[in-house]
Structure formats: structure tokens, C-alpha cells
Amino acid sequence: MDQESPLQKFLARLRVEFPEAIAETQKTDRQGNARTLYALKQEFLDELKGAGLDAANDDNRYELQFPGKRQARLQAQVPCYKTLKAEPEQSVDFEATGNVFIEGDNIDALHLLQKSYRGKVKMIYIDPPYNTGGDGFDYSDDFSQVQQDYLKAIGVLDENGARQISETNSRLKGRFHAGWLAMMYPRLRLARELLRDDGSIFISIDDNEQANLKLLCDEIFGEDNFQYCLSVVNSLNGNDNSSGMMETQDYCLIYSKNHQEFQMGVLAVEEEDVQREWQQDEKGYWKKGGSLKATGINAPRSARPKLFFPIYINEQDLSFSLEKTDRHTYKLLPITDGKEMCWYWSRDKFVQDCDEVIVARVNNGYALYKKQRPSLGDRPSKRGKTTFYSPSYSNTHSNQTIHKLFGRRVFSYSKPIALLQDLIRLADCSGEIVMDFFAGSASTGHAVMQLNAEDGGGRKFVLVQRPEELDKKKSKEAFEFCTSSFLPPPPARPSPTFPKSVCAGRVRQFPNNTP
Incomplete structure (x- = not known):
């Protein structure tokens, strides 16, 4: 249609x-x-x-220009006349699940999904090819001529296409950005249309294309919708790339659909940190927050004289009273370095929120603090940092997870599940749709299901990945995994497709992940 x-x-x-x-x-x-x-x-x-x-x-x-940009812009406008075909026999809980795995070229899928998913996706995460020259970047679409024209323009090829400079193809592909940008442009244009107004896109990238990707996203999503560029630490020891420095990180760009509607989420606090830093009362979790003695330009008594009054402390049970009693005898005033200051709270506020006050012993006396509650929900949480690090984000941890899940190393690398879970939390996504149109080994789908299992959320995923036919000789372990574990190959296909089998394997770890 x-x-x-x-x-x-x-x-x-x-x-x-x-x-x-x-x-x-x-x-x-x-x-x-x-x-x-x-x-x-x-x-x-x-x-x-x-x-x-x-x-x-x-x-x-001032704008980003590259050979093939006009073609790339048109690629986002050209209607797609293909259709999506359901495969119930190759699915897990086809009638019940709200999750979708699409096998095919993502440019076609993004076109076809416009009708059903336009304005409905809360979060998009993608980990596109990094254009290093050796990462399998072959999403050439109709842009093979772009590279040829560019190589002619800089003198690598003559007018007849003969090479004038001796250099390997892999190095050329790693250096020349035009083909990569031409591939990304229409996909990001179409992806933006799928996002809700409060939605966001997270894009993993490394130094090869990070600068260009930032300019491209500024154009497509708008500079006002740029949120952050996270430095994601994936190896504290560093990876040797023979450049003289050990690389410890890659990046994740975050853009919102509409910055006025977008709300950045918070991260979960590790259980050991909860036990160490947080306590519980009738209202839930709390830890010591800020001092109730005022600081700053309005802190002196002269600025707000009504907020200068005594608090009486019971030195036995560390309770307090606004009036002196037989038990509350220690008089505490807001004084700093001999200067009379004031409290942040009024008398009425102290009475109203008396159970939110902490009385603590300090050097030569006592101090008052407020209880800090979790910022969202009932569980303790924390704001993310632009240097994104956790031991569970490491490549080593990811490899261990894969081996534990599948019993073998069926592929060389997969994004860490814990990293993707935290990115989903930052997108403030709890019961909405998460999309990944460079799905690879379906890590994003796994992260969605794992997070649902942990917090009871109702998130659903839409994954898109090109089929990868496996050669029995070249990819023996992966071939055996596909043929023996989860999905048998359809009769018309000479070998099983790897992404679909891996996705099914992940889904089967969460049998209750249905509406």
C-alpha cells in the first residue's frame, strides 16, 4: 500500500x-x-x-553538508511498497505478546511502522555500525555512488574509477564519513516521527563518528532537544587501538523529541548501597538530607527574623520540641561562627513535618537535618552522571552474561544488559514502547523483559534486524546453536537466521512477559 x-x-x-x-x-x-x-x-x-x-x-x-545528503533526504520521503508478514509459527506467544521482532532492512521497517507506531514510541535505542572500517558496515542502500563520487573528488579515484592512491578499502571506509551519514540520515528522520512528544532517542557511538553524529542529530532533532552526551566506560583497563592511548569508553548521545515535554528519569540504587545508606520508617525509605540551618545571602537573622527561634532537644532520645519541657532541655539556636542565622523552616513547618526532622549529635552540640526521601516511587534512586560507569557495563561482564544465558559464546559481543536497563530508566520508560532498529543480538529486548521482571513494568519492545544466514563451516558454533536450541529453520530457507534465533532464546528466559 x-x-x-x-x-x-x-x-x-x-x-x-x-x-x-x-x-x-x-x-x-x-x-x-x-x-x-x-x-x-x-x-x-x-x-x-x-x-x-x-x-x-x-x-x-552553517549546516552539515556531505555528498549524498540530497539522496538521503529523498530516501526518507520515498514511499515503501513492501509489507510486513506475520510468522506465528516462528513466534513465542504470538497472540498474547505485545513485543515485535521484525526481520528485514530497517529503512523499510521504519517506513512501514509509520502507520501503526507514529507518535507512540517512548524510547528508541540504537547501536549503529561505528564506521571503523572493520565493523561490517554495509548498509549501503542506494549510496554506493556516494563513495565513488567522494573518492573521485579527493583524488583517490580518477574519472574512470581507477585508483590513484594505494590504500586499503577498510581504511578508506573508516575515514570517509559520507556513506555512513547518508545511511543514518533517512533512518533518523523516520525514527523521529515514531517518537512520542515526551520520547527520546539514545544512540551509542565511538570517536569515529561521534562529532558527525552530533551535527546530524542537531539538524534532525533540533539543537534544543540535545540532552546529554554520556561517556560510557566499558573497560577500566582500556582497549589498545595502537594510537598511543588506551581507550576506556565510547559515547551515548541523548536527544528528546520535544525538550519541553521530556522528563529525564532516575537510576536505581544498588541493594548494598540501600542497606548501607538508607533507613526505613512508617513512610518508607529515608536518609540524612540537608541541614535545616539556613545558608547563603538570606541566612542571617536580619534577613528573615521570624525564622530565628530556639529548638529544644531531648539528649536521651534525640527528639525535639518547640517549647522547653522536662525532657527537652537543650536549647539549640541557628548560630554559625557566633553569628545569629535562621532556620529554613518556620515554626508551623516544624510542627507539620516533625517526623521529617533528624536530630544528630555533632561536635560540641547538636544539629538538625531533614529526611531525604526517594525522588521517584518508593525505592531509593539517584540521578545519572554524564560519566556513565558500573562494573556491570564492562565488556567482560557482558561476555559472562552471554555464556551463562546460552551456554556458549554464540557471538563476539553484545551490549551489556545492565547498561541498557539504566538507559531505559533514564528515558523514564515504565510501561511504554522501546524500539531498537539496529537490534543485533536482541540485547534491548532482553533488557526490557529483565526490567519488567524486576520492577513489574509493562514495557514492550519493537526490534528490527536484518536476517543473517549462517554458514555451517564458517560459523559452526552459532549454526549449531540456531539449529538445536530454539527455532528450526523454515523449509524454504537453507540455514537458520541468527538474530531471530537469538531473540527467541532471550524471550524464553521470561515466560511471563505477556500482557
Whole structure:
């Protein structure tokens, strides 16, 4: 069926505000149905140009340019005439689950998902090829000519395509960014349309393309929607890349769909930290918070005289009273270095929230603190840091998880589940849809199910990954895993597809992960 392009949707919205600028034409689609198409009127474009608002030929404009950008932009607009085919016999709980695994090219899937998932996805996480020259980057789409034109422009190839500079293809692919950017551009454009207004996208990347990806995302999502660039530490010892430095990290860019609607989530506190730092009372968890004695420019008594008054302490049970009693005899005033200050709270506040006050012994006396409660929910939580580190984020820990899950090392690398769980928490996603259209070994789906099992959430995943046919001789262990463990190969296919089998293997670890 015909898919309405993002450009047509944009023009339809523009027509509401500026109907005089939009022309309408009629077209018959492949099913014989009449459709209305929109286009900008030439006189409107001429008017913009006459007002000096046409930047098409402005040499002073600042923007990311690369060979093939125009083709990449068109790739996001061209309708996809393919369809999605359900495979119940190859599924786990097909009728009950809300999870989706799509096998195919992600550019096609992103087009096809627009109808059902547009504006419904809370979080997108992707770990695209890093364009290192040896990471299997072959999402060439229709952009093979982009690389050829670029190599000719810089003198690597002559006009006939003959090489003028002796250099290996892998090194060239690692250095030249145009093909990679042309691959990413339409996918990110389409991905943005799938996000909810309060949604966000998290993109893992390394130094090869981090700078270019930042510029690309600024253009597609808007600079105002840039949230953070996390430095994700994956090896404290460092990885030797023969550059003179040991690399300990890669990055994760975070962009929101609409920064005014987006709310950054918080991270869970490790159980051992809960036991060490937090206590419980009738209201739940708490730990010592800030002092109730004021600091800053408004702290002196002269600034807020009504907030200067005595608090009486019971030195036996560390309770307090606003009035002196037989048990509360120690008089505490807000004094710092001999200067009279004030409390943050009024008398009424102390009475109202008396069970939120901590009386603590300090040098030569006592001090008052407020109880700090978990910022979200009942469990203790913490804000994330831009240097993202945990021992469970390491490559070593990830490999151990894979071996424990599948009983063998069926692939060389997989994103750590704990890392993905924390990114999902930062996206403030508890019962919504999480998407990954570079799904690889389905780690994102695993993280969603694991997190649901831990906190009772109702998150669902949508994963997209190209099929990878396995050669029995070259990938013996992975082939044996696919044929013996989870999903038999369909009769029409000479060998099983690896991503689907791995995803099914992960799903079977969580038999209750259905609505």
C-alpha cells in the first residue's frame, strides 16, 4: 500500500496555518484510490526569496553538508511498497505478546511502522555500525555512488574509477564519513516521527563518528532537544587501538523529541548501597538530607527574623520540641561562627513535618537535618552522571552474561544488559514502547523483559534486524546453536537466521512477559 511520506504530512500541517502557500493535486495510488498531494506554490517560494528568507544559495549559512545528503533526504520521503508478514509459527506467544521482532532492512521497517507506531514510541535505542572500517558496515542502500563520487573528488579515484592512491578499502571506509551519514540520515528522520512528544532517542557511538553524529542529530532533532552526551566506560583497563592511548569508553548521545515535554528519569540504587545508606520508617525509605540551618545571602537573622527561634532537644532520645519541657532541655539556636542565622523552616513547618526532622549529635552540640526521601516511587534512586560507569557495563561482564544465558559464546559481543536497563530508566520508560532498529543480538529486548521482571513494568519492545544466514563451516558454533536450541529453520530457507534465533532464546528466559 502507499505510505504517506513525512514531507506530505509536513505540508498538510503547513496548509492549516498557510493555506495560501499550498497547492493541491490529485493522484491515483496503486490500488486505484484517489489521493490528495500537497506542494508549495512557486509564488510563495518567490515571496520568501524576495524577502531575503531563501537560504538555498547563502554561502554564509552553517549546516552539515556531505555528498549524498540530497539522496538521503529523498530516501526518507520515498514511499515503501513492501509489507510486513506475520510468522506465528516462528513466534513465542504470538497472540498474547505485545513485543515485535521484525526481520528485514530497517529503512523499510521504519517506513512501514509509520502507520501503526507514529507518535507512540517512548524510547528508541540504537547501536549503529561505528564506521571503523572493520565493523561490517554495509548498509549501503542506494549510496554506493556516494563513495565513488567522494573518492573521485579527493583524488583517490580518477574519472574512470581507477585508483590513484594505494590504500586499503577498510581504511578508506573508516575515514570517509559520507556513506555512513547518508545511511543514518533517512533512518533518523523516520525514527523521529515514531517518537512520542515526551520520547527520546539514545544512540551509542565511538570517536569515529561521534562529532558527525552530533551535527546530524542537531539538524534532525533540533539543537534544543540535545540532552546529554554520556561517556560510557566499558573497560577500566582500556582497549589498545595502537594510537598511543588506551581507550576506556565510547559515547551515548541523548536527544528528546520535544525538550519541553521530556522528563529525564532516575537510576536505581544498588541493594548494598540501600542497606548501607538508607533507613526505613512508617513512610518508607529515608536518609540524612540537608541541614535545616539556613545558608547563603538570606541566612542571617536580619534577613528573615521570624525564622530565628530556639529548638529544644531531648539528649536521651534525640527528639525535639518547640517549647522547653522536662525532657527537652537543650536549647539549640541557628548560630554559625557566633553569628545569629535562621532556620529554613518556620515554626508551623516544624510542627507539620516533625517526623521529617533528624536530630544528630555533632561536635560540641547538636544539629538538625531533614529526611531525604526517594525522588521517584518508593525505592531509593539517584540521578545519572554524564560519566556513565558500573562494573556491570564492562565488556567482560557482558561476555559472562552471554555464556551463562546460552551456554556458549554464540557471538563476539553484545551490549551489556545492565547498561541498557539504566538507559531505559533514564528515558523514564515504565510501561511504554522501546524500539531498537539496529537490534543485533536482541540485547534491548532482553533488557526490557529483565526490567519488567524486576520492577513489574509493562514495557514492550519493537526490534528490527536484518536476517543473517549462517554458514555451517564458517560459523559452526552459532549454526549449531540456531539449529538445536530454539527455532528450526523454515523449509524454504537453507540455514537458520541468527538474530531471530537469538531473540527467541532471550524471550524464553521470561515466560511471563505477556500482557
